Amino acid sequence: MRFINTLIVAVAMLLIASCNKDILEQYPTDSVSPQTFFKTENDLKAYTNSFYTYMPGADYIYGEDCDNIVKSSVGREISGTRLVPTTDTRWGWEPLRNFNFFLNNQNVINFPDQVIRDKYVGLARFARASFYFDKVKSYGDVPWYSMVIENTDINSLQKARDPRALVMDSVLADIDFAIAHLDQTKSVERITKWTALALKSRICLYEGTWRKYHTEFNIAGADKFLNECVSASQELMSSGIYTLYTKTDGPSGKAYQDLFAHLKLDPVSDEVIMGRRFDNTLGIRHNLQFYITARTQGKPGLEKRLVNSYLMADGSRFTDKAGYDTMQYFTEVQDRDPRLAQTIRTTGYRRVGATANSSVDFNATMTGYQPIKWMNIAAMDGSGQSYQDLLLYRFGEVLLNYAEAKAELNILTQADIDMSIGRLRERVGMPDMDMAAANANPDPYQAALYKNVSGANRGVILEIRRERRIELVMENNNRWDDLMRWKEGHLLATPFKGMYFPGAGRYDLDRNGTAELEIYTGSRPPETGPYQLAVSELDNASRGNIITNVNITKTFNESRDYLWPLPVEDLTLNTNLKQNPGWE
Structure with a gap:
């Protein structure tokens, strides 16, 4: 979980609505007197409720920025042009003080009802584990603090970075305590035992594969974390509390699409372990549909290699088809994995609540592959007018984590595939994955993307990565984390592409009698309706794929860019901190 670096100490949980910002809630700030507070369960609840304000913002949940989703602008981490910052909120530590203040408080420690106390201590330790997971993903080694640090404590303030292994063992202890003591009552908006298991599954898959593939850091224990991922995932899977959402009575009548199209999480609570609530009547909204439909908000579009990765509806590989790389839009989207x-x-796409089909709008997408995931009625397209609830943890991700961890441990079986990947494919009417066939004939297209995969399970690991990319696109920046832990950052440096066109002319993409795109040579012709694109914006002299961000040459430094640089100000204030490799 990515925490927002804002210091909020809450003693009352009155939600204050915000109409135009992607925030869940704000609370009154007040001082907490250790002598008088934490005497009742309401005190414990009021304080720990403030931890929910550190949950990811809406734009982080849906606003993926990697080689899955191409935008009109390219972040420095994507282009390879990050600089060592003077200051950086990513390195901020304010939330940790709130968690440790609660955990170290004598009134909490001495609270008479141990069961009640441990429930809220479990929530604090969940929050601390999530906080440190985010820090380790960004920086690797970081100082581990389990106590409140006062401004007079020079030794602690001048603390060096602790080894990643020590920090992650501490994170594991925190999340295990949370699992053992958090409430077991199912909830889509409260942190429970099940949320903690989902977080543990995510943390341990990340750390296990990071250690396996990043041999340059020489950190032992990859299998330990992969086994912990399997254990946490298995406990969730066998609990019977969650399953995949498969109903077809939602806004679009398609289960996968409706998992994200429902306004509220309640209808999809079979699968959603935890999400973020929004409410139109209270003015708690976000920008999701404005981001997807507006001409000024990045024009997001799926990248061509992701679209190529969707299988055919019969389970065969699209990229095995002759001429797949020069296939035009209408043909390439036929008979594919329904998730496309x-x-x-x-x-034939029709918006929720609409009576007519909607074609691709090139004014709002860089690649032509215009997202509809999370979309609902058109009335929510305005700035700050979206109010559908958003997903933070769901059962589908746990199934993917389980399969991948077992494959990396070389203990995956076809039965494991059937109860994980098979269920995801069954939801959309796709045939199950055949493990033996995948390993006997690894997909050369996927193998060219993921160069570090080897061993007897090479083929099935490539297929699990395909499945993960497709199932989780536009969710919680999963793709960035995946590329970092797999050590496949080179994929960020390749040119991002969109639809293929054979040359100049007008293109009626969905063959409804109206052209959506005009590609021209020479000077721009008079505007007559279709979006206009110069042939020079294709990746060949006269034909080819739309090439995005044409004036940006992207790079990825393999010896540097898997970790973020520490800010100069903190290195100056604490001379015991050392900069990450390559950023000195």
């Missing part, structure tokens, strides 16, 4: 048509606009 439930993720982007394809022929």
Whole structure:
């Protein structure tokens, strides 16, 4: 979980609505007197409720920025042009003080009802584990603090970075305590035992594969974390508390699409372990549909290699088809994995609540592959007018984590595939994955993307990565984390591409009688309706794929860019901190 670096100490939990910002809630700030507070369960609840304000913002949940989603601008981490910052909120530590203040408080420690106390201590330790997971993903080694640090404590303030292994063992202890003591009552908006298991599954898959593939850091224990991922995932899977959402009575009538199209999480609570609530009547909204439909908000579009990765509806590989790389839009989207048509606009797409089909709008997408994931009625397209609840943890991700961890441990079986990947494919009417066939004939297209995969399970690991990329696109920046832990950052440096076109002319993409795009040579012709694109914006002299961000040459430094640089100000204030490799 990515925490927002804001210091909030809450003693009352009155929600204050905000109409135009992607925040869940704000609370009154007040001082807490250790002598008089934490005497009742309401005190414990009031204080720990403030931890929810550190949950990811809406734009972080849906606003993926990697090689899955291409935007009109390219972040420095994507282009390879990050600089060592003077200051950086990513390195901020304010939330940790709130967690440790609670955990170290004598009134909490001496609270008479141990069961009640441990429930809220479990929430604090969940929050601390999530906080440190985010820090380790960004920086690797970081100082581990389990106590409140006062401004007079020079030794602690001048503390060096602790080894990643020590920090992650501490994170594991925190999340295990949370699992053992948090409330077991199912909830889509409160942190429970099940949320903690989902977080543990995510943390341990990340750390296990990071240690396996980043041999340059020489950190032992990859299998320990992968086994912990399997254990946490298995406990969730066998609990019977969650399953995949498979109903077809939602806004679009398609289960995968409706998992994200429902306004509220309640109808999809079979799968959603935890999410963020929004409410139109209270003015608690976000910008999701404005971001997807507006001409000024980045024009997001799926990247061509992701679209190529969707299988055919019969389970065969699209990239095995002759001429797949020069296939035009109408043809390439036919008979594909149904999740493609439930993720982007394809022929026959109709918006929720609409009576007519909607074609691709090139004014709002860089690549032509325009996202529809999370979309609802058109009335929510305005700035700050979206109010659908958003997903933070869901059962589908746990199934993917389980399969991947077992594959990396070389203990995966076809039965494991059937109860994980098979269920995800079954939801959309796709045939199950055949483990033996995948390993006997690894997909060369996927192998060219993921160069570090080897061993007897190479083929099935490539297929699990395909599945993960497709199932989790536009969710919680999963793709960035995946590329970092797999050591496949080179994929950020390749040119991002969109649809293929054979040359100049007008293109009626969905064959409804109206051209959506005009590609021209020479001077721009008079505007007559279709979006206009110069042939020079294709990746060949006269034909090819849309090439995005044409004036940006992206790079990825393999010896540096998997970790973020520490800010100069903190290195100056604490001379015991050392900069990450390559950023000195």
